[in-house]
Amino acid sequence: MLGTHTFFMIALPILFFFGFPEVGRGLIVVLASGVYFSSFIKDLVCSPRPFSPPVNRLTIGTHHLEYGFPSTHSTNGVSMALFIFGHVRSAYSDHSAISSTTYCISCGFLALYAITIVFGRIYTGMHSFTDCGIGVALGATIWAVYVITSNTMERWLASGSWTVPCVLVPLCLLLVHYHPQPVDDCPCFEDAIAFVSVILGAYLARWHSVYAGLDERFFYTLMPGGQGDIWTWDERIRWWSLAGAKVSLGVLIIFVWRLFAKSFLHVVLPPVFRALAPHFDLPHRRFYTPATDYGRLPMENGLRPIPSVIDLTGTLEVSGVNGSKQLGQAIKRRGLNLTGAVKTPSGTGSGASLEGGGSLELDKMGEVATKEVMHYDADVLTKVVVYAGIAILSTEAIPLFFSLIGWGIRAW
Numbered sequence: 001m002l003g004t005h006t007f008f009m010i011a012l013p014i015l016f017f018f019g020f021p022e023v024g025r026g027l028i029v030v031l032a033s034g035v036y037f038s039s040f041i042k043d044l045v046c047s048p049r050p051f052s053p054p055v056n057r058l059t060i061g062t063h064h065l066e067y068g069f070p071s072t073h074s075t076n077g078v079s080m081a082l083f084i085f086g087h088v089r090s091a092y093s094d095h096s097a098i099s100s101t102t103y104c105i106s107c108g109f110l111a112l113y114a115i116t117i118v119f120g121r122i123y124t125g126m127h128s129f130t131d132c133g134i135g136v137a138l139g140a141t142i143w144a145v146y147v148i149t150s151n152t153m154e155r156w157l158a159s160g161s162w163t164v165p166c167v168l169v170p171l172c173l174l175l176v177h178y179h180p181q182p183v184d185d186c187p188c189f190e191d192a193i194a195f196v197s198v199i200l201g202a203y204l205a206r207w208h209s210v211y212a213g214l215d216e217r218f219f220y221t222l223m224p225g226g227q228g229d230i231w232t233w234d235e236r237i238r239w240w241s242l243a244g245a246k247v248s249l250g251v252l253i254i255f256v257w258r259l260f261a262k263s264f265l266h267v268v269l270p271p272v273f274r275a276l277a278p279h280f281d282l283p284h285r286r287f288y289t290p291a292t293d294y295g296r297l298p299m300e301n302g303l304r305p306i307p308s309v310i311d312l313t314g315t316l317e318v319s320g321v322n323g324s325k326q327l328g329q330a331i332k333r334r335g336l337n338l339t340g341a342v343k344t345p346s347g348t349g350s351g352a353s354l355e356g357g358g359s360l361e362l363d364k365m366g367e368v369a370t371k372e373v374m375h376y377d378a379d380v381l382t383k384v385v386v387y388a389g390i391a392i393l394s395t396e397a398i399p400l401f402f403s404l405i406g407w408g409i410r411a412w
Helices: 005-017 021-045 072-093 100-123 129-157 163-177 188-211 233-276 309-314 324-332 377-404
Strands: 352-355 359-362 368-370
Touching: 005 021, 005 233, 005 377, 021 072, 021 129, 021 188, 021 377, 072 100, 072 129, 100 129, 129 188, 163 188, 163 377, 188 377, 233 377
Parallel strands: none
Antiparallel strands: 352 359, 359 368
């Protein structure tokens, strides 16, 4: 769950809710760049994950259905560890804010985190050494480029010039449009859309806050609480209660936006695309059905509940089956998220339902019959708007709201 969109929608906004916008933007850029560029390479190379018979991989997501080269987990694990190390190093050497003991413990923890992420992907059979090695190199490169360019980018965003949105919006759409189209249906593209849109929203929010004159009076107000190092119990309770209320309300606003924006765009965009289709050559992506070929988006293509922990044992990828023929069939089922019955290594088992409208049935000989999971052209632009909106709300609108109602932003 720590690598899902749901987790990032909860964790990353907290940095902005409590007055760490520079750290939050940096983490967004590093993580989102890692996801986009690793997904770009995955769909360009189309290298499958290592075969692992007779192992059945248990999963609650669709990451196991992506291609294997390079490892996105390794990329993000290394880039995030290096990013945090940069701030720890700065706090230790430049500001003397932490002791030598704290610095050494922090470095050890970050090294352990990166190592366990990388070798954990090999141990679980999700990646080869080559996948993880290239992922590590990609993550280190992304961090290095961020360190070199971050100050220049921040100054450009703070210029308040209209060139910022005029460059960022077309650039985001080009990155989405020219993402490689893989041989098989792969969820990499959806992750790439989401994260590049988050960068767009975060950068536009920073530009708009400067353009609209929203300075430190709004985004650096202190939360109500005690003064100095000594707080009373009443002040502590008040601060923690307010902090919990900020997180709860902020996350609720984000999820409400995601729910209604996605539903609204799924109603509005298909008719618009159908009206434009006779007059323009609209972009079309493989495995995505154009609006001219369907009437309205089915309800099952909308939001889906998070799987229950009780059902984890019944949610798996059927990749560890016996026989080369069945292995080949399993590889071809990219994009199908199995949420039904467990298939045993012997090839027996009941049918399994598939997230996204597909289905899978197993006959007595273990043969696999699948129905194609449907994607729609409206989903692409919907993701761009929804996730860019989430970033704008998280980095500007919600913190501004907290400041105006007297809840403050900075934790101390």
